[in-house]
Amino acid sequence: MERTFAMIKPDGVQRGLISDILKRYESKGLKIVAMKLMQISEEMARKHYAKHLNKDFFPELIRFITSGPVVALVLEGDNAIEVVRKLNGETNPQKASLGTIRGDFGISKTKNIVHGSDSKESAEREIQLFFSESEILSYERAIDEWL
Ligand SMILES: Nc1nc2c(ncn2[C@@H]2O[C@H](COP(=O)(O)OP(=O)(O)O)[C@@H](O)[C@H]2O)c(=O)[nH]1
Ligand SMILES: [Mg+2]
Numbered sequence: 001m002e003r004t005f006a007m008i009k010p011d012g013v014q015r016g017l018i019s020d021i022l023k024r025y026e027s028k029g030l031k032i033v034a035m036k037l038m039q040i041s042e043e044m045a046r047k048h049y050a051k052h053l054n055k056d057f058f059p060e061l062i063r064f065i066t067s068g069p070v071v072a073l074v075l076e077g078d079n080a081i082e083v084v085r086k087l088n089g090e091t092n093p094q095k096a097s098l099g100t101i102r103g104d105f106g107i108s109k110t111k112n113i114v115h116g117s118d119s120k121e122s123a124e125r126e127i128q129l130f131f132s133e134s135e136i137l138s139y140e141r142a143i144d145e146w147l
Helices: 010-014 017-026 041-049 058-065 079-087 102-106 120-130 142-146
Strands: 003-010 031-038 071-077 112-115
Touching: 003 079, 003 120, 010 017, 017 071, 017 079, 017 102, 017 120, 031 041, 041 058, 041 112, 041 120, 058 142, 071 079, 071 142, 079 102
Parallel strands: none
Antiparallel strands: 003 071, 003 112, 031 071
């Protein structure tokens, strides 16, 4: 089983899309093993998006991601990293396929509703940045054998 970090960004929370988005992750068969509503500090935002430091959209990205509450998630499942990236859709919601979260709900390049880790290394780093060990739960669901 693989773990990934996902986030419902401030636009997703403000637009009342939390339940729609969680529904997609859950319906796909992913298990929520950690979840919290939180506000990201500027310091944390800079750490999370460190690799984009030199991009022209970096200041706007930091302003946006710290502008309101987000839902931080750790999702578990077979090949979870790739599966969440597929469910989220392409970075630019205007290009993202219909049927994906970004493709169905978004239109802005910055306000693209969700985040998903892009590799095992990113997933590990991002999970550690947002959650302590004790916040990540290990539990069985009765449906697990049917997934
Ligand atoms: N305004 C703007 N924002 C961008 C652009 N590229 C990426 N972003 C934002 O920065 C975030 C991180 O970029 P990236 O890691 O490349 O995309 P992701 O992994 O699909 O989220 C994206 O989710 C967008 O919110 C861009 O060209 N313009
Ligand atoms: Mg990324």
